[in-house]
Amino acid sequence: MRPTASLWHKLPRRSVTTVVQNDTQNLYMDHEYCFLVDTEDRPVGTASKKVCHERKYSQRPPLHRAFSLFLYAPKKDADCGSLFHELGIRSDQYMPLEHVHFLTRILYYAPNSESADQRWAEHELDGLLVSVLSHDPEANPSSVWMRCNSDEVSATRWISRSELDSLVRSDSSDGYSIHNQWTLDSLTPWFRTLLTTGLLHRVWDWAEAYWNRQSDSLRFKSENQQWDRDRIYRLSCS
Template sequence: MTPYISKKMLMRRFARTLWSNNFKPGKRFMSSDPSKPAPDQNATEGVEPTQMLALDKDICLLVDEKDNMIGTATKRVCHSVGPDGHVPLHRAFSVFFFNNRGDMLLQRRASQKVTYPDYYTNACCSHPLYIDGEPEDIITAARRRMNHELGIPLDKMDPEMFTYLTRVHYHDPGDGVWGEHEIDHILFFQSDVKIKPNSDEISEYCFIPKSEFNAFIPTLEGPLTPWFNMIRRHRLKLWWDNLHRIRELAEPDKIQKFLSEK
């Protein structure tokens, strides 16, 4: 049985930033030490240089409305909002991470992120990439990014631990400069594995019990990402209530279309 945790306790827990405990500024929590790229002298003010480099280095997968790959484009192109509000449709994934008690990890995106800085969202949101002439598998991409963002060793994330639930097609113009238009593959992951978040990606985090979630959301000091908010309103309760039999609810062949509140 999950112990009761008051709203005040949760707020204190979320307010505890990653600069505590064993976290050190600038340290990378990768399974091996990555090479540090040279700073981008033309980086947008306030944006972390490594993320600016990724805008042109990372090659994302362009898709049609049935999620068929139709080409590739840089991350910059895939998130740039055109004069008419158009953003190229591309493939993405979102991981919802639960501990073995059934509490869900909620994180706040770092202020130096290019898209949706300081927004609250689910554990890990990113893209499969085009690597060595091949499109990356969704779960392979999820493991790569959870290693990078949350510091979880790859050997603690067996592919069989992920449940591929469904896909969500959504569009959001963001701030009018950077936005989203994605077919988002939704993955659930449950484990008590320890995490060591990367401060370039995540500024705050906590595990929230299901019983406290609805009361906790209005206390947050920033907005929710559009994809997380749509899933929260349309599917999260159903999935969370059935975490013990989540594979039975999987609909990997479907593409859901949810309306934004905007």
């Protein structure tokens, strides 16, 4: 039987306003550094995470490198964000580096939503990574493989591809939600844009083809060749 799949994602990302109110997280934001880059992903310096997300005088924060890691679970379709700091995932145990695959990069700017503190924003040149899990993470309930940082992640949930399709077809007036929690408007801007532009489905197609590569090598070869690793997609987030 062909395995089914789901997407797992953290939604929504907490605003940095909440983050900065936590002393430990505040120290992390001040002392953890990011690479600053130009629009062609060439390094131009470094800055703290706080500087990289703070809008001073209503200006965009500096462009910096980031990554988004999508987890594909063959038994439960999945998608996600950051590793140990945000999600508590120990990559040495569950996700060795050789199982993390780079697909492409996106460049986007997205200020906090109008309901949040407008002092903060995302301005990132973001590498899209995908890892296909070799096991069902929920097969052993006693094994806690993920411990989310509540300062970084508001909620997590396994979701299916059909649920994501329903979100794309909906609009804010429909009131459609997944498990009475997620609406299209509640998604983080970068994730919503990946979804509505079809890029997320392409990531999913690649992961599914990778999982089935031994039985259908031609499909995986075709999916893999469709990704231009040198390209930078410039997204307009809203």
